[in-house]
Each structure stands twice: as C-alpha cells, then as structure tokens.
Amino acid sequence: MEQDKPLPARIKAKAAELGFAACGVARADAAPRAAERLRQWLADGAHGEMIWMEARADQRVSPAGLWPEARSVIALGMSYAPASDPLALADVTGRGRISVYAQGADYHDVVKRALKALARWLVEEAGGDLKVFVDTAPVMEKPLAEAAGLGWQGKHTNLVSRDHGSWLFLGAIYTTLDLAPDAPGNDNCGSCDACQRACPTDAFPEPYRLDARRCISYLTIEHAGPIPHEFRAAIGNRIYGCDDCLAVCPWNKFAAAAHANRAFHPRAELTAPALADLLALDDAGFRQVFAGSPIKRIKRDRMVRNAAIAAGNSGDHRLVAPIAALLDDAAPVVRGAAAWALSRLDRARFEAERAARLGEESDPEVRAEWRDQAPSDARSRSTEVR
Known part of the structure; x- marks a missing residue:
C-alpha cells in the first residue's frame, strides 16, 4: 500500500x-x-x-x-x-531568438x-x-x-x-519536518568545457563561475540601461536570454522533450518573432503579445531596445524604416539603441539623421550614441567580443 x-x-x-x-x-x-x-x-x-x-x-x-x-x-x-535545437535560429536574418x-x-x-x-x-x-x-x-x-x-x-x-x-x-x-535526506549529486562535468567555449561574451572567468555583467541573459533581461558596446555584436539576434551554454551540454542527450511539462510547450509567436514586429510594439502591443509569458516583466522599452540591437546585427536593410521610426521614441534607451542600429544598417541615413538630431537631443547617453558612431563605427567594432 x-x-x-x-x-x-x-x-x-x-x-x-x-x-x-x-x-x-x-x-x-x-x-x-x-x-x-x-x-x-x-x-x-x-x-x-x-x-x-x-x-x-x-x-x-x-x-x-x-x-x-x-x-x-x-x-x-x-x-x-x-x-x-535552441541554436537553430542563430543565422536567421530578421528573426529574434528567445530563450x-x-x-x-x-x-x-x-x-x-x-x-x-x-x-x-x-x-x-x-x-x-x-x-x-x-x-x-x-x-x-x-x-x-x-x-x-x-x-x-x-x-x-x-x-x-x-x-x-x-x-x-x-x-x-x-x-519543519525532519525528512530522511537523499545522497547529494556528484559532479559529472569531467574535462568537458563545451559550455565555456560556447559563451559568446566570455562570461565565465573560470569554470563554475559566472560574471553576470558579461552574460547575454543578464544584459537582455536584468540590465536596464544601454547595452555596453563591447557586447552588442556578440548578442546577435538574441532578444531575451541566451541558451548557448545550456544547449551545448552533452548531458542534454538524455533530456527527452516528451518528458517536458506540457505547460512549457512553445507558443508559435514566441519561437521566431519577426524583428520588424517587435520594433513596432507600443506598451499595449507588448502586453498583448507577451501576456502570460515571463518576458512581460522586462516591459516594452527593454524589449524594443533588445530588438534594435538585433536589428543592427542583422544586416537587413528592410529594417531601416522601423529603426528610423524609433529615433523619436519617448524612451532614451530605445532612441540610443536605434541610433546605433541605424549606423550599422544605413550609414548615409545615419549621418543625415545625426546632423539633424544631435544638437536637439537632451539625453546624454543618446547624444553619446550619435557621437560615438561618427564618422565611422570602427571604434565600437574594435572592442566587440567574438
């Protein structure tokens, strides 16, 4: 019994x-x-x-x-x-990757x-x-x-x-119950360092130690301000979190999707969202798209900032128009990310917008974005990690 x-x-x-x-x-x-x-x-x-x-x-x-x-x-x-495969969208232009x-x-x-x-x-x-x-x-x-x-x-x-x-x-x-304990887990990583090598931003100063300040999950979720220039290219098209270190773990071969809790089955609109759609989100649209999702906690401005960084990394000229529309956004963090993205997607348009906007921009961090990308973005590119 x-x-x-x-x-x-x-x-x-x-x-x-x-x-x-x-x-x-x-x-x-x-x-x-x-x-x-x-x-x-x-x-x-x-x-x-x-x-x-x-x-x-x-x-x-x-x-x-x-x-x-x-x-x-x-x-x-x-x-x-x-x-x-969580890494399948790594090179898909115009789409964002959500953890x-x-x-x-x-x-x-x-x-x-x-x-x-x-x-x-x-x-x-x-x-x-x-x-x-x-x-x-x-x-x-x-x-x-x-x-x-x-x-x-x-x-x-x-x-x-x-x-x-x-x-x-x-x-x-x-x-408060005194329960008989189980035997603790044993470390079975051995000599494997796949997760360390997979990190796009070198966020592991040593095995078993994470520097959150360099982690894409931290930068796209917890970090509220402009994303540091040195990490922007490495972020690629990741717009919420990063699965790289988890996805390459050899022990995943025993993790059957059939055993996953059905509540976490992906929603179609969150598996490969179009960057153009994300760039166009207002507060109401953000709440509608991400209702019931953990993503809702970062709110609209941070998500659009992330999408702008991904757009700047995409090389997709079709995103110039939605990026340019964000240059007038009410949120400085969005305006700054949009300026950076425009400098990557359309240099001539960036220079024209810079000439018209730099003198009128009141936020010092956004002003820095306009200045730091002129006359070329060579300085930021030189500090980008792999």
Whole structure:
C-alpha cells in the first residue's frame, strides 16, 4: 500500500503526479559552501545591477537565514527540454531568438502552482509548517538541488541532471519536518568545457563561475540601461536570454522533450518573432503579445531596445524604416539603441539623421550614441567580443 511507504517516497510520487520530473530531499544545512561562494561572488561585483542579491544575502546564504525553523528542504525540478535545437535560429536574418524557457507559460506561475499543491498534500499527509519558493525569494535553489541529489552545478553554474540535462526549472519547499535526506549529486562535468567555449561574451572567468555583467541573459533581461558596446555584436539576434551554454551540454542527450511539462510547450509567436514586429510594439502591443509569458516583466522599452540591437546585427536593410521610426521614441534607451542600429544598417541615413538630431537631443547617453558612431563605427567594432 502507498501509505506504507516512507514519507519521502510518497512525496516523490506525488511530485511526479503534479508534473515534476525530479524530486529530492536535503537537510536544511546541507549546502554550507554555497554561502562562501555567494559572498565572494557579490564581493567581486559579478552580480551587476541585481542589487536584490546583495540586499538579502544574509537570508539567501542558507535556509536558516531565511527561516530558522526549517529542518528539511524538498528540492524539485520541472523539465522544459526543447523539442528542437535552441541554436537553430542563430543565422536567421530578421528573426529574434528567445530563450527556450521563456517561449511558453511563465514558469513562476506553473511551478508555484504545483509547489502549492504538493505543499497542501504534505500538510494533510504529515503536518508540519512549510514555505514554498520558486526563483522570487532569497533561496539558493541550485546548491540545494545538488544537495538533494537532483544533479550538480555544472561549469556554466546551472544545474545539470543525468536524466534531464540542463533543462530543469527549480523550486523548493522548506519544511519543519525532519525528512530522511537523499545522497547529494556528484559532479559529472569531467574535462568537458563545451559550455565555456560556447559563451559568446566570455562570461565565465573560470569554470563554475559566472560574471553576470558579461552574460547575454543578464544584459537582455536584468540590465536596464544601454547595452555596453563591447557586447552588442556578440548578442546577435538574441532578444531575451541566451541558451548557448545550456544547449551545448552533452548531458542534454538524455533530456527527452516528451518528458517536458506540457505547460512549457512553445507558443508559435514566441519561437521566431519577426524583428520588424517587435520594433513596432507600443506598451499595449507588448502586453498583448507577451501576456502570460515571463518576458512581460522586462516591459516594452527593454524589449524594443533588445530588438534594435538585433536589428543592427542583422544586416537587413528592410529594417531601416522601423529603426528610423524609433529615433523619436519617448524612451532614451530605445532612441540610443536605434541610433546605433541605424549606423550599422544605413550609414548615409545615419549621418543625415545625426546632423539633424544631435544638437536637439537632451539625453546624454543618446547624444553619446550619435557621437560615438561618427564618422565611422570602427571604434565600437574594435572592442566587440567574438
């Protein structure tokens, strides 16, 4: 009978029923090295503008820092393994690339809904107090998932699973119950450095360490201002996130798309959106296109900025008109990106617009975009990474 099984086994069975592909248990104090690594990462400034990482570091370093009563952590993973190659659009002119995880429903909603259902079941089954987390609280999901045996933190710093590759959304339940822990995950990266070599912006100063300030996911999602010139060409047509380091992981060969949670199946309009359509978005249009998607949180200006950078990298002269229309945009970050893109797509048009606009532009960063690209963009090109 199911009721005769140990509680951790019943938890795992219920988790699978709710759509989780992986589940494990760790003691609340099972990842002590994570605190030291986090503090060093913050001290190095590698978190960039993600000030919330520093502001709540004392709560993030261990479950006890956030909730002293926690005794066990139930770590859970939900697969979003893609059915097609995430890198297939790398050279497709006029189309934007959206990270696999953001092409479907918002994982925050889907994972939290399942976590809450599991939590309700656990309280009915065994009592105790608990808290559920998915990405929005100061919780170090990856070290805890490794401690619970779901996999290991790979050289790209994300969790790698023997069964699901690099394609797991993570969630956690902190509980006052004393549950028998699972064996921790073992590092199986070996000598492989595929993820390190795949990074377009050299965001890994060394294996197992990420400098977010150089990461395309950070630059296109978390970074609010103009994207630094040295990274613009390397961004290519990535308009939200970057899958390169994840997609080349050899362990992905075991990650079957058939096992992915159906909630994350891609929406057709988000698999290869036309840059021209994205450049034309206003606030209402952005909200409509990205309703129910995690992309909605970056808001319209940041998405159009990203699309303008991708347009500048496209070499597609058909995008000159929609780019030029953004030179009058209300958002400085959009105007600046549009000026840069125009300098790449149509030099004569850029020079004419520069002569007409530079003297009237009030924003210093936009003025810098007009000045830095004249009389040629050789200076910016010389600093672009591969």
